[in-house]
Amino acid sequence: MRRRPALLVMDLINEIVHPDGKYAAEGYLEQITRRGVLERTAVAIGRARAAGIPVIYVVVGFSAGFADWPEGSPVFDSARADERLVLGTWATRVHEAIRPADGEAVVAKRRVSPFHGTHLEVLLRGLRVDTLLLAGVTTDLVVLSAAREGHDRDYRVEVLEDATATSDQELHEAALKVLARTATITSVDRALPA
Template identity: 40%
Template sequence: MNNLNDKTALLVMDLQKGIVSRYAEEEAVLLPFQKAIEAARQHDIPVIFVRVAFSKGYPEINPKNKMFSAISKSGGMTITESATQIHESVKPEPSELVVTKYRVSAFAGSNLEVILRSWQIDKLIISGISTSGVVLSTLREAADKDYDLTVLSDACLDADPEVHRVLTEKVFPRQANVLTVENWISGLE
């Protein structure tokens, strides 16, 4: 890591096969993610991939959890299944980490915070699917943990464009800088 960016990391969250297939019917919507990852790599900014997956038998899922309890009944989303692997369009380099989480926030049940502390990361560049899911939950928790935050608005996808707009234009700016990938990259130059 170089000195200029040694306290920054790019989080690429929930860009796993099973989620990308539901949100990105056209691969062109993944271009901003690809550009952000490439720029981070060129500027020696660590890229950390985050995925949601569960152990066989779903011991992490409480029946009261409205979002995840359906998964434990229908099956799928275990750590070894194809649906939980990072999408090939943003394939991690061998040296890049893939963190597994067990809830919506990237911090919930994962070792992300331990890794960030050990690497002395205090600035997070946030991207992911979905804006109203992992991005919102992670941003709120990271803000409470006093990270310096930037959200890449066009490297976030949501099933509801209006929800995405309200979050990126009205909610996120209260706790983070909100930039397009191009604007973020130009700030790195």
């Protein structure tokens, strides 16, 4: 059977991956830079576009006023306190190095999962996708959540390990061990050969 993939580029937004981002200072930027995540993701995006594979961006954020913010969430507890992750602002824009091309979908999410409360599934079904290629940050949160939910929605899931990161290498490696239970751990070059 022919593979029909889509590349999901998740949470590579300024607040997390830009030097001026508030989360960047919490260890994410060091790991993203050391691992070359933006560069590897740019390669993946270029190859996907050249092969006619849909590229879908997922960004996390909340509306101004934070009515949709999950009170009590240990993941998002600091977002409201210092007004991080407001949708439509510089903070939640995809980093300039990998910005969406005209016509590429951007899915806004308000929780860890890219499926929860979004139109991602409708978009994937409309594109007749059967395989998810996952890139982004963080490995232990959005990547893990997307892999598990994608698996349970009957997608084949491939994690582009060299295009993912979290706040430290040990946590990244632990997440990959868990991910290997429901996804194939691969690389940009193997999943999207030149």
